[in-house]
Amino acid sequence: MRKEDELYTGAVETDVTKHSMVGERLTLAAFDQLSGTLSGYRFVKLVVDRERGTIHFINHAEQRFHAEYIATHILDISTEEMYAKIDSFNQIFYHEPDRRFCLGLLSLHDRDGDRFLALETVEVDTMPAEMIKYFYGFVRDNVDAALPLVFKPASHLQERHLLDIPAVEVPRIQAHELFASTRFVPLNAGTTKGRLRAFRTQAEYRAAAESLEWFDIIAMDRVPDDIPRLAGVINSEPTTPLSHTNVLASGWGIPNAVQLGAIELIDERGLDGEWVEYGVDAGSTEIALKRAEKPADLPEPAWRSAQITLEEPETDATPIVALDQLRMRDAHRYGTKAANLGELGHVLAYGSERLLGFHRVPRPPRANLLMYAAKQLGVPESADLNQAAWQLLTDRVSIPRGIAVPFSVQRRFLESSPRVQQAIGKLKMALELGAREIDPLCIELQRLVRSTRMPEDLRQEIDRAIFASLGGVQRFVIRSSSNAEDLAGFSAAGIYESVNQVATADEVFTSVKRVWASLFSSRSVRLRQQAGISQDDSYMGVIVQEEVQAPMGGVLVTCNPMSRADFRNVYLNVSRQSVAEVVSGDSAPLQYLYNTVEGGGRTVSLGDAGEDLDEQSRNLLQHLALAGRFLQSHFSPDYTFGTPMDIEWVADSERVHIVQLRPYSN
Numbered sequence: 001m002r003k004e005d006e007l008y009t010g011a012v013e014t015d016v017t018k019h020s021m022v023g024e025r026l027t028l029a030a031f032d033q034l035s036g037t038l039s040g041y042r043f044v045k046l047v048v049d050r051e052r053g054t055i056h057f058i059n060h061a062e063q064r065f066h067a068e069y070i071a072t073h074i075l076d077i078s079t080e081e082m083y084a085k086i087d088s089f090n091q092i093f094y095h096e097p098d099r100r101f102c103l104g105l106l107s108l109h110d111r112d113g114d115r116f117l118a119l120e121t122v123e124v125d126t127m128p129a130e131m132i133k134y135f136y137g138f139v140r141d142n143v144d145a146a147l148p149l150v151f152k153p154a155s156h157l158q159e160r161h162l163l164d165i166p167a168v169e170v171p172r173i174q175a176h177e178l179f180a181s182t183r184f185v186p187l188n189a190g191t192t193k194g195r196l197r198a199f200r201t202q203a204e205y206r207a208a209a210e211s212l213e214w215f216d217i218i219a220m221d222r223v224p225d226d227i228p229r230l231a232g233v234i235n236s237e238p239t240t241p242l243s244h245t246n247v248l249a250s251g252w253g254i255p256n257a258v259q260l261g262a263i264e265l266i267d268e269r270g271l272d273g274e275w276v277e278y279g280v281d282a283g284s285t286e287i288a289l290k291r292a293e294k295p296a297d298l299p300e301p302a303w304r305s306a307q308i309t310l311e312e313p314e315t316d317a318t319p320i321v322a323l324d325q326l327r328m329r330d331a332h333r334y335g336t337k338a339a340n341l342g343e344l345g346h347v348l349a350y351g352s353e354r355l356l357g358f359h360r361v362p363r364p365p366r367a368n369l370l371m372y373a374a375k376q377l378g379v380p381e382s383a384d385l386n387q388a389a390w391q392l393l394t395d396r397v398s399i400p401r402g403i404a405v406p407f408s409v410q411r412r413f414l415e416s417s418p419r420v421q422q423a424i425g426k427l428k429m430a431l432e433l434g435a436r437e438i439d440p441l442c443i444e445l446q447r448l449v450r451s452t453r454m455p456e457d458l459r460q461e462i463d464r465a466i467f468a469s470l471g472g473v474q475r476f477v478i479r480s481s482s483n484a485e486d487l488a489g490f491s492a493a494g495i496y497e498s499v500n501q502v503a504t505a506d507e508v509f510t511s512v513k514r515v516w517a518s519l520f521s522s523r524s525v526r527l528r529q530q531a532g533i534s535q536d537d538s539y540m541g542v543i544v545q546e547e548v549q550a551p552m553g554g555v556l557v558t559c560n561p562m563s564r565a566d567f568r569n570v571y572l573n574v575s576r577q578s579v580a581e582v583v584s585g586d587s588a589p590l591q592y593l594y595n596t597v598e599g600g601g602r603t604v605s606l607g608d609a610g611e612d613l614d615e616q617s618r619n620l621l622q623h624l625a626l627a628g629r630f631l632q633s634h635f636s637p638d639y640t641f642g643t644p645m646d647i648e649w650v651a652d653s654e655r656v657h658i659v660q661l662r663p664y665s666n
Contacts, residue, residue, distance in 0.1 A: 019073055021057040026143045031108060036060030039562060040184030040285050041107045048102040048138050049074060055142045066103045066122075067093065074101075083365035094125045102127065102135040106143070107152075111181055116148040118173060123154045123569075124598040129161040136170045152178065155600040156618060176612075179591075179605045180238065183260045184286045185562065187233075187241050190255035191279040192217065193292050194231035198263055198272040210439075214301050214530075217278050219262050225494045226523060229303070229530050230254065232278045234287065236262035238605065240589055241561040242573045244494030247646070250561065251491040251665030252303065255280040259287045282563075307532030308490045313483050313539045318406035320465040323543070324349070326404055328635075335481025335541035338404040340635070340661050345399050347390075347634055355389040357633035357641035363567065372597045376626055389630045396623045398657050401473070402545030403465045404481065409458060410516050410540050417452045420445070427520070428535050442522035449517040454509050462512065463505060466544060473546045476502040478511035479660070480518060481541035486662040490531045493646075493665075495524045496540070500547060508544060515542050548657045552576050552617065553650035556624060557664045558632040560593060568597045570625045570644075574613065592618075594625035601625070616653065624649065624656045631661065 021030055026044070034057055035042040045058040045066055056069070063069040067089060071082035082089055093103055104121045119139050121127065127135065136151050143149060150173045153159045162172055197212065198219040199205040205220060209228075212218070217232035225244035227233075233249045233256040240246070249256040257280045259265070266272050271289060279288035314333045326334060326342025334342075347355075359369040374381045377388040414420050423445040430438050470476070478499040485492035497518035499511040518524065519540040528538055554574040560566040574590040588607030595601065601622055603612055613621075632645045646664035649656050 019059055019062045019069065021059075023054050024057075024142075026057050026106070028144055028147065030057065031106070034059045035108070037283050037285060039186065039282065040182055041109065042285070043105045043107040045069075045105045046103075046139065047074070048104075048135060049100065050102065050134075051100045055138065070101060070103075086365050087371070090124075094122065094127075097128060097131075099127075099131075102131065102138075104135065104139070106139070106149075109178060109181075114148075116150060117143060118150050118152040118178065120152040120154045121158070123593075123595055123600060123602060125154065126157060127161075129164045132158070132161055133165055133170055153602075155602050156615075157600055174603070176591075176603050176606045181260075182238070182258075184284070185238070185258040186280045186282045186284070187235075187246055187258065187561070188250050188254065188256040189280050189282050190253065191277065191288075192231045192255055193275065193277050193295075195294075196266065196271050196274055196276045196278070196289075198266045200263060215298060217276065219266060221263070228523065229301075229527060232256065234259055234262050234278070236260060238588055238607075240573050240591060240605075240607075241571065242555045242557060242589075242646075246561075247491060247493040247665060251489070251493070257287050262287070265289070301530075303530060308487055310483055310487070310533060310537050313407055313537060315407045315411040315539060318408040320403055320405050320409065320461055322465075322469040323399065323402040323404055323545070332483060333408075333541075334404040334406050335483055335539075335543075336486040336662060337479060337481040337660055338541055338543050339481075340486075341399055341402070341543070341658075342404070343635070344631070344658060344661060347631070348394055348397060348399070351386075351390040352634045353386065354634045354636070354641075355386055355393075355630040357636060357639075358629055359385075359633075361641055369597055376596070376599055392623065393627055393630060396620075396654075396656055397627050398655055400477075400546040400548050400657055400659060401470055402543050403469050405462060405465075405512065405542040405544065407483070407539035407541055409461065410519075410542075413452075413454060413458055413513075413516065414449075416455045416458075417448070420448050420452055423448050424520075424535075427525070431525070431529055431535060438525060439522040442520050442525055445520045446517040449520065450510075450513050452513070454513065459509060462509070462544070466505075466508065470544065470546060474503065475547040475549075476508060476511075477543075477545050477547045477659070478502055478508065478515055479543040479545060480515045481543050482519065482539065483541075484519075484528055484533050484538040488663075490527075490533070491662075491665040492524070492527065495521070495527060497521075502547075512542050512544070516540050545659070548650050548659075550650035550652045550657065552613070553648075554589060556628050556647045556649065557644055558596075558628045558647075559644035559664065561664075568595045569593045570596055570628055572621055572625065574621070576609065592621060594622055596626050596629045617651075620651060620653070620656065624651070627656070635661070635663075637663075 031044055034044045047056040058069050068079050071077050071079055093101055104119055106117045106119055109116055109118060140149050150171045152173050153162055194215045194217040196217045212228055214229050215231050218230055219234035221237040222239050223233050223235055223245045232254050235258045238258055255278055275292045275294040277290050277292045311332045318333050323341050324345040326339050328339050328343040331339035359373040363369060371381050373385055379388045427441045427445055430441055480496035480498055482496055497515055499514055502508055502511050552574055556572050558570045560569040560571055572592040590607050590609050591605040593602055593604055628647055633641045636643050644664040646662050647658055648660040649658050
């Protein structure tokens with residue numbers, strides 16, 4: 001008996017202990033028995049053995065990886081032997097033009113009640129057009145004819161190959177088309193108990209905002225980016241993991257998901273306003289919501305025991321300096337954003353020995369990823385890879401010119417006004433007494449900060465620094481740079497203010513005061529209080545930076561926020577309007593995944609854009625993705641080099657201009 005025959009000797013519907021179903025047509029019942037679940041979809045892995053003309057449908061519960069299955073059940077070699085030569089096997093599996101095996105998976109979808117199967121390869125597969133035709137046809141002949149089958153390109157390369165194949169021969173669907181109708185996207189896994197609050201409109205949310213408590217679970221079409229600290233988040237329409245709301249939820253460690261139709265589900269079950277247990281599981285197909293008993297005594301929130309400590313801020317006389325004079329060590333004087341931009345400028349000017357840290361980490365069975373770095377950089381493995389990585393950064397990345405206004409200038413401004421000092425004293429007293437009604441105090445303090453005239457000596461210091469470093473600039477961005485943000489356990493994404501399109505000197509001074517005032521917004525004050533950050537220790541620096549006019553901008557995080565174990569891909573969100581459009585959550589950006597190991601990218605979502613970026617722009621994003629990985633290594637706080645970076649950028653046709661970078665809360 002052949003090995004394949006030993007693997008499948010009975011009906012798969014009654015025997016799920018087998019490794020696979022071989023040489024049999026895949027029915028829907030067999031699919032159910034063999035499938036696994038990922039990001040809300042059920043799927044079955046498959047292998048086509050071209051040499052023997054046989055198809056293998058693999059039992060996900062028994063075999064997690066295609067390569068292991070091929071080694072042990074077709075080639076009859078040990079997994080140890082296969083992994084010892086994994087790069088050679090991957091070349092055979094994914095890149096040989098006349099390979100023996102075609103590897104892929106089938107996922108089951110439902111659109112408006114119509115079920116169909118989508119066939120795709122792994123993202124790194126470079127099979128040419130003719131092999132795509134063969135692969136699709138062979139699978140089509142071996143699955144239930146009652147289920148339509150479409151091919152889903154796994155990369156931009158495969159999309160280009162499909163242009164040479166008539167759609168009648170290989171029906172296809174784009175990844176972004178499926179994503180747009182995905183009913184469940186787990187953004188942050190976890191389970192919590194709390195009171196469920198469902199809001200149908202923004203106006204309804206605004207009217208109830210002051211009544212929200214830390215134990216509430218909020219459900220909306222798109223949860224806004226000014227939420228207080230909550231127990232859980234449910235978006236009932238597609239959103240991006242990189243909105244400020246979702247970044248905060250990730251940093252807070254609360255369950256968060258997209259569940260289409262969630263509001264209707266909550267209404268049907270009568271759960272609005274009720275206590276529930278809410279769960280998000282990446283291996284499920286929907287959120288878990290069930291009624292729960294309200295605790296007789298509400299427990300203290302877990303985050304109250306995880307207090308954040310700040311490096312002691314320096315507020316003595318500190319000069320206003322150009323950004324390129326700062327390093328990371330200056331965060332206690334100028335704020336984290338300014339210090340990180342200064343550090344990046346130093347890397348671009350002088351290089352770094354740490355750029356390949358991520359690629360040097362062992363990835364069993366591989367000793368490291370240096371050979372992949374060489375391939376992506378287009379140089380031999382024997383080349384100076386660190387130099388090549390720096391060359392990529394200097395060729396493709398820049399920082400807009402800017403100056404950093406230190407904490408000491410804010411302190412001098414606040415001390416210049418007795419009325420401001422009195423308002424600060426009232427706020428601090430209210431916080432010390434645990435008073436709930438701090439909002440009026442914050443509103444009045446912000447009004448005073450904005451309306452108080454800036455002393456002439458401060459105006460002249462800022463004016464001289466702009467004249468010296470930013471002469472000729474027509475438009476500025478005035479950015480916040482606090483010491484109470486971008487911390488382990490406290491990202492503060494979106495809670496401080498920045499001002500765009502600033503032109504005149506008077507507008508600069510007014511905008512600087514707006515940024516200072518944002519330190520006293522009721523939301524920022526409450527969030528810092530919850531994190532144990534004292535008002536006395538919180539300061540606001542300011543970045544005055546050239547505003548770059550560019551056709552697109554966005555956010556890059558050097559991880560895959562929808563699959564935390566994925567070390568290959570980074571996630572990019574793009575807007576043709578502004579970075580603010582990405583992070584606000586008010587609209588849906590273009591979304592991409594780019595592989596920084598083997599290379600290649602794919603479009604996850606078109607968002608509200610309607611059409612994809614052109615090939616030149618997508619190639620630039622590939623360079624940005626790799627550059628982001630090198631910067632992750634340099635900015636890593638430890639020697640795992642695994643802490644992802646959150647990078648805001650704008651880009652023209654040739655270069656990427658980084659305007660902000662910080663650790664990403666994941």
